[in-house]
Amino acid sequence: MVSERHVERSFLSETKKISTVFYQKLPVQPVLFLVRVWYNIKGCLRNGLRQAAIPCIVIQKKFRRSPILDKKYDPKKVEPAWQKHWEEDQVNKTASSHPGEKFYCLEMFPYPSGNIHMGHVRNYTIGDVIARYKRMRGYNVLHPMGWDSFGMPAENAAIKHGVPPSRWTHENIKHMKYQLNQLGLSYDWDREITTCSPEYYRWNQWLFLKMLEKGIAYRKSSYVNWCPSCVTVLANEQVIDSKCWRCDNTVVQKELDQWFLRITDYAEELLTACDELSGWPEKVVLMQKNWIGKSYGVEVDFRMDGMDESIKVFTTRQDTLFGASFVCLSPNHPLSSKLVPDKISLEEITSRYGKVDEKVGLFTGGYCVNPMNNEKIPVYIANFVLMEYGTGAIMSVPAHDQRDFDFAGKYGLPVRVVISPEKESSESGARGPSEAYEEEGVLVNSGQFTGLKSREARERIAEYIEENGIGKKVVNYKLRDWGISRQRYWGTPIPVIYCDGCGITPVPEKDLPVVLPENVKLTGTGSSPLQESESFIMTSCPSCGGKARRETDTMDTFVDSSWYFIAYCFGRAGIDFDTDTGKLKEELGYWMPVDQYVGGVEHAVLHLLYSRFFTRVMRDLGIVDFSEPFINLLTQGMVIKDGAKMSKSKGNVIDPDHLIENYGADTSRLFSLFAAPPERDLEWSDKGVEGAFRFLNRVWNIVVRNVDSLWSVEMTVFDKKELEGFPSPLRDLLRKTHQTIKKVTNDIEREYHFNTAIAALMELVNEIAGVEPSDERAAKVLRFAIENVLLLLFPFTPHIAEELWRAIGNETRASEQKWPVWDEDIATTEKIELVIQINGKLRGKLMVPRGLPDEEIKRIALGEEKIAEFIGGRDIKKVIVVKGRLVNIVPGG
């Protein structure tokens, strides 16, 4: 037995050593420090520690305590320090060799607008939790970040402020990278990509050349959406309500020569493969299906009366063919200008082309023949007929299509009923002339097909049409080829040369990249800015060597983002340009496809469909050997404040910088994870942020309060037998800890329910707060609980977890630890609470040992005094026992 006197002597000699050698490094005031050490030694004595060496160890350990640990939680001290450590230690770097299974965790890369917003904070925090969790689970994780850095804002800034787009973009990137790092996001910055760098976009150009070779890229003259304000062509997907998606100005139609990608060649595959996207939200899959818009129908020829022409018409309702009383052409239909020599009238219709609000038509004076009944029907030109869908001409059946009905009424055209409702209701006769019957039914007035039901009639009529050579069955898609030409400067130059002699000539691969020139004047007027750059345009033909001109359009920026996830896998970000497809396949094969993709639902049809298309193109080029780029997709909800999406115009924007400044990154992360499950919209709440901050303070304070006791014991894992002798608060805490490990793990695994995982951690922390380290055993239990809390907390709030992990005396890093495991035996209680119901209504509760047989449970439940009272002598009709949950008694009468 060591006497107190003995310990004191050893203490004094130790402190002397410390003060002489380490004095200047002492974490706190020397006097205070010594008082703490002395207190600790006394604690050791009280706890019956018998070796004189112990106090010395305690002193040494105490000395190694993190100098940052303070009474008060200050994220401004904690967070930058750990961010620096992680960077120095390169803990987020992708391993070159790793025993674990690969896990590619990706978040949609941002446009470098200048500042991150709360949507980014949420998106990237979710991804970061997943990446950190998977690392702890032993996966080899790839977690990269980059910049979708081509696009119009850079150009607009140049026009407005005279800053070159390149400089503007790179300055923004620098600042946003700083902001992302402040959030403690675990990216491997070695793999950073920037789409506006020539190293990146030469791959765009290379892919384009490959597509050109394969006929996937082609040039055609076409009516395109033209935004007069942005002075550019827009893709169909960029037109919302016939307005520009960016500037909200009305889009007009313009005929231009454009480059297109034949995405329609892949329409069928993209559609059928939708069913394999089991890791995607159903909603997104449906949106893609609708966007592709497959429909089955027939193409029927309507011969022009007295002319050597015929009009091809597409319909999905061939069962209504006998009711066609006129035919409408699109104003852009080739026949339109032939039939109407009156240019002014035609222009009138054309100018209203595609306008939803008013439907106007122009009688051409011509007639065509309905091939089913040889009836002569008039031909109209109508503004609502789209040239881009079907054949650009429709048959009109006013009795069974509301729009045709309205049109017929306006121009006095006949309405002939050919479908009657299957169930002859009183309503059918009473149906007024104000409405078309659009549902299916039974055919009437339809020659040999009269009496058939719509479904069968469609099949029979389709066959009849094919047999008689008046048309054919066809499949139609709403999806149209992707126009990628943009009359813009800040994008990838399209690598094509126009030669008077040789025509369209691709730039040879060895000449890539075609570099975007820097010295271009941007005025914001005119069409393509590159047209002003003589030095860029003038070149020689790669084929004949003669004078030639370069293409001055650039690519849609969606091209950049359609394959960027593959660029991260290079691990050499365009340092060399090795286009050997075999090598590429090998290089990309390890990481791809992406295991978890996280981003906003706003990309459900644009980016996500293009990426699926590009992946298939690359597959067909032999670069990759899979078809789907993203196995699992998580679409996070918007960040809402005062019931509306955050926006500058509404003035309800929360600046992430202020948030980090006031509360720190961990609190920002915690709040955005706790306030709602990832897929749902998140309602912003200042008070909620304070709550998250309070929780982290609570964790901090618990560690500070117990730090001495925690230092005095080693991490101990108890087994179930040892537990039996423990007083119940300690036993309960251990059980709760195991249960929490289980719950947090399951909540993350099950659809990333971070909010409930965090709630479980809060419960555990509340329980820890109620336990005092009164003896060594209690201290060990506390240490077990706290270490696990810190590890479970690590993916969510890495800085504070890392800091406290160190503070309780660990020399390792939390970021290097394995994810905790639970002991099912301890997590399971030996006694369970059963609910007693009578007729499904809660009438009492019962504590019974786990695994008690049903018969026994019934007996106990029926024996309860209160229950007997309720039953009041009635017969027992039935007793249902649900294992581990309840017993329900059904009395008779």
Add this chain to the structure above:
RNA sequence: GCCGGAGUGGCGGAAUUGGUAGACGCAAGGGACUUAAAAUCCCUCGGGUCUAAAGCUCGUGCCGGUUCGAGUCCGGCCUCCGGCACCA
């Protein structure tokens, strides 16, 4: 119009396969500590009934159904949100 999703306390949200509705947090009220305030800690917190507790009773948008038992399943509505939309 078509296709989705959602509706639970004062609020954000829990309830995993049909099995104790309201976990966790916020707000609110009360108390402890303090010269005081802040911070912290403790208690209460869906409605009704009752002096109070216990108890009883109503309660997950509305109406009905299935079931021993429904927030959860089925049928019919209502409201809100998102996507597509002259698609023939």
